């Protein structure tokens with residue numbers, strides 16, 4: 001096992017014909033679990049999406065770029081929403097953290113049962129007037145497959161996405177992480193068929209993580225027979241950038257009429273950040289100043 005806690009690596013393989021990413025994210029998924037008090041199946045759904053988002057965040061170039069992944073299924077968990085920046089910070093929440101559904105017949109957490117059928121919404125805000133916004137159908141609700149489908153359909157980049165979370169009997173996170181391998185347009189038939197062969201015989205991500213494989217070692221397995229070059233290694237965190245000023249601006253944005261009616265009610269306004277559940281209280285005097 002590696003000494004560095006959560007981190008991701010980014011690199012290339014097969015003479016730049018493949019772009020590769022991998023991460024270990026147990027600590028940040030555990031933080032998400034403890035903040036949102038999620039049941040194991042929800043921990044898995046949210047943790048898989050958080051892990052993927054840390055890798056996808058690193059695909060963005062700009063310092064201020066923000067990626068949002070939203071699983072909008074009709075299952076009991078409701079929406080699973082995650083955002084990431086390009087620096088390795090990620091945060092997320094779910095509509096219903098308390099979903100308790102039976103395991104699958106194979107003994108695995110039923111993530112697709114919790115998520116249901118619906119859409120994956122991907123928004124990339126790179127400071128342009130209109131953020132990039134894409135919606136693709138969920139193919140399985142297992143997160144990895146849904147992201148692979150998104151990359152193929154929306155970004156025309158065939159990709160293999162494997163993300164996994166293993167939850168302990170005490171409901172804490174034992175291991176989490178994943179990989180993304182993307183096929184570049186100039187990839188040869190040989191590279192593509194070699195990758196397909198590797199993927200077809202791959203054990204699950206959680207199996208690899210449970211054995212203690214580092215992200216670098218996961219990539220060695222996924223890309224067996226290929227020459228892998230790691231270009232970057234960086235720590236990743238569950239980190240929320242909310243603050244009182246931002247919440248204030250959000251309250252002001254509801255308009256002066258709404259603000260006046262809050263003041264008229266005569267009670268302090270309490271709001272909670274959806275991502276980190278931090279509470280912000282605004283007294284009547286605060287509201288009057290904002291008005």
Ligand SMILES: [Zn+2]
Nearest residue numbers: 240242273276
């Ligand atoms: Zn927050």
